[in-house]
Amino acid sequence: AQSVAxxxxxxxxxxxxxxxxxxTYSVSGNPYLFWYVQYPNRGLQFLLKYITGDNLVKGSxxxxxxxxxxxTSFHLKKPSALVSDSALYFCAVRIPPGGSYIPTFGxxxxxxxxx
Amino acid sequence: NAGVTQTPKFRVLxxxxxxxxxxxxxxxxxxxxxxxxxxxxxxxxxxxxxxxxTTAKGEVPDGYNVSRxxxxxxxxGLESAAPSQTSVYFCASxxxxxxxxxxxxxxxxxx
Numbered sequence: 001a002q003s004v005a006x007x008x009x010x011x012x013x014x015x016x017x018x019x020x021x022x023x024t025y026s027v028s029g030n031p032y033l034f035w036y037v038q039y040p041n042r043g044l045q046f047l048l049k050y051i052t053g054d055n056l057v058k059g060s061x062x063x064x065x066x067x068x069x070x071x072t073s074f075h076l077k078k079p080s081a082l083v084s085d086s087a088l089y090f091c092a093v094r095i096p097p098g099g100s101y102i103p104t105f106g107x108x109x110x111x112x113x114x115x
Numbered sequence: 116n117a118g119v120t121q122t123p124k125f126r127v128l129x130x131x132x133x134x135x136x137x138x139x140x141x142x143x144x145x146x147x148x149x150x151x152x153x154x155x156x157x158x159x160x161x162x163x164x165x166x167x168x169t170t171a172k173g174e175v176p177d178g179y180n181v182s183r184x185x186x187x188x189x190x191x192g193l194e195s196a197a198p199s200q201t202s203v204y205f206c207a208s209x210x211x212x213x214x215x216x217x218x219x220x221x222x223x224x225x226x
Contacts, residue, residue: 045217
């Protein structure tokens with residue numbers, strides 16, 4: 001079975017400071033990893049994904065994430081937070097074709113960026 | 116650029132009433148999903164479909180039924196609504212690219 005943990009329900013950061021939203025996963029095999037963002041009263045939007053290759057992946061809106069296989073983590077980062085980054089962030093995992101194609105989502109982390 | 120469209124966006128039901136949520140995608144995606152989102156619970160998978168004419172149960176299927184008669188449409192039905200089904204429902208779809216495209220959500224209140 002595959003699972004995703006987002007250990008923080010909420011992350012608070014001041015505008016201009018770096019931000020990190022944590023995600024750890026558990027799968028059998030090599031994972032496909034994703035981050036999605038949900039703004040208020042909207043559906044989820046794709047931010048970035050890791051399939052293979054470089055462990056540091058860059059995505060939309062200046063976000064990036066680092067895949068760490070030994071720590072089974074895929075933390076979302078941004079060097080300088082904006083108030084407009086305030087939203088709900090979801091990490092998701094699935095295993096490659098041949099296994100379950102159904103993505104498993106974490107419970108979400110609310111990011112609040114203070115002016 | 117329609118993507119995934121959910122109707123209706125809002126609905127209020129009385130306990131015991133029935134209704135159907137419609138999800139339509141115009142991206143020729145094979146896989147479609149229905150999730151519910153509740154505070155502190157994240158996204159929970161209700162039912163999913165891997166192609167036209169196929170459906171399967173997810174994590175929380177009780178009280179819901181689905182149909183995928185056409186590839187572009189995935190219907191979620193509540194036969195006898197209960198207050199516990201008050202939630203925001205999201206439809207999503209994807210193809211082999213693995214990235215899900217989500218609808219804007221349908222907010223359902225059961226009184």
